[in-house]
Amino acid sequence: MLLEIKDIHVHYGKIAALKGVSMEVPEDGIVTIIGANGAGKSTTLRAISGLSKISAGEIWFDGERIDALPPEKIVACGIAQVPEGRRVFPDLSVEENLRTGAFLRNDRVEIDHSLEQVFTRFPRLKERRSQWAKTLSGGEQQMVAIGRALMSKPRLLLLDEPSMGLAPVIIQEIVRILEDIVADGVPVVLVEQNAELALSLARYAYVLETGSVSLAGIAEDLHENDHVKKAYLGG
Amino acid sequence: MSELILQTIVNSIYAASYMSLIAVGLVLIFGVMGVINFAHGELYMAGAYTVVALYSGLNLPFFVAVVVGMVFVGLLGLVMEYAFFRALRDNPLGGLIASIGFLLILQTVAVLGFGVRMAHIRPSTQEKIELFDGVLLTHQRLYVIVAAILLLTALYIFLRKTKFGWAMRACAQDTEAAALQGISLNQITRIAMFIGAGLAGVVGALTAPLVSPTPYMGHSIIVTAFIIIVVGGIGQLEGAVVAAILYAFVHTFVTTFFDGVVADMVGLVLMLLVLVVKPTGLFGANDRV
Secondary structure (H helix, E strand, C coil): CCEEEEEEEEEECCEEEEEEEEEEECCCCEEEEEECCCCCHHHHHHHHHCCCCCCEEEEEECCEECCCCCHHHHHHHCEEEECCCCCCCCCCEHHHHHHHCCCCCCCHHHHHHHHHHHHHHCHHHHHCCCCEHHHCCHHHHHHHHHHHHHCCCCCEEEEECCCCCCCHHHHHHHHHHHHHHHHCCCCEEEEECCHHHHHHHCCEEEEEECCEEEEEEEHHHHHHCHHHHHHHCCC | CHHHHHHHHHHHHHHHHHHHHHHHHHHHHHHHHCCCCCCHHHHHHHHHHHHHHHHHHCCCCHHHHHHHHHHHHHHHHHHHHHHHHCCCCCCHHHHHHHHHHHHHHHHHHHHHHHCCCCCCCCCCCCCEEEEECCEEEEHHHHHHHHHHHHHHHHHHHHHHHCHHHHHHHHHHHCHHHHHCCCCCHHHHHHHHHHHHHHHHHHHHHHHHHHHCCCCCCHHHHHHHHHHHHHHHCCCCHHHHHHHHHHHHHHHHHHHHHCCHHHHHHHHHHHHHHHHHHCCCCCCCCCCCC
């Protein structure tokens, strides 16, 4: 397993956001985490990236324990996150946003090469490379956020609600890009409210309910599960 | 009359130069750390006293003293970051109170070391340029103008063209998203604090022969700097420069044609007007503080 989460707990003040969550992410393919608002999906990703400190449990990445590391060290290990709400830097240009993703890399030529790769993946960003990120549409900002994460050459990509607030046609484009990234050999952990979409893309799925894993398994199986159908797929 | 106006314009350019360097340092520190550094005026004072000690006291060359002053005050900034601001991150009020404490420490050290009286420093040069008939610019003032142009240009290039510059702007805009790019907030705040404090130090050092330093000289400059960053839009570097130029011209002209007290009042009224018309400042975005 590339990533192993063992019985982690996260508290926000006195409130327990995660109450013993365990997960495994293999070397390839998409693992999705679905669940209602406030179930702890984003908190799980925040814990992996070191933004939320865990109060108990362990997180292992490629044989190394990472749960005590600060966020920048976790990026250095090879885990990149596209956070909820995209969080592009509004007053940085598109190119500057992308280049901050390569902050920990020092190979100039290689960075330029990665930038060209991102522009090949997202031709629209190349046209807008010197525009402020805040002037882009929501879909374009999502592309910047994904491109920025790819600039670190991640070995694991965490995506938090990439479809949020986007038109269906843009979502299709993001999905296509996501499949491309996975085909290139980068495994993805996908957090999604849109369970239908998430289960159709992923190989494995975890269902989070009030801070605990209530169901886990092969995505196709969960798609046929009565409880999942009722609670997340609209009957 | 036209001579007086031209001379006042030259004086305004000089004032804009040192004010913008002070304000930009304050904005840089605020942008990355979210802390209003009340001790910024005392960092400027520390720069001035470095020149008192090294140039007046030890007879070292003026520019050596200025460079030492910039680096020394930059290091003072690192001390502040390490001793106070890092522990008080996510606590802007705590940072502000700690910076007031540091201000008092610096003042006291200056009093102990140099006494409360004005330190008169011999000018490093008596040279002056006659720009127009009867319109003079002393070299001592020219140094400040040149330093402002060079340092602000260098800062602009740093922020726009280097990865640490992007990282600094990224931290100022979204600290958490910056951490997700592998940017270490501690490292960036150290750089911001060193640059911001160093800019205050170099202004104090360069203007020391012009203003006769006292341990309390930081008060008036910090009030001016606050007015400027509020007018420019808190956290806005370009805004700080534009507001510094605006304030310098208004203040210098009113001082020349009325008097200094009226000029201070006009400066405050200017700030109030901006706050009423555009509360986020001239360059402030409406949705961000």
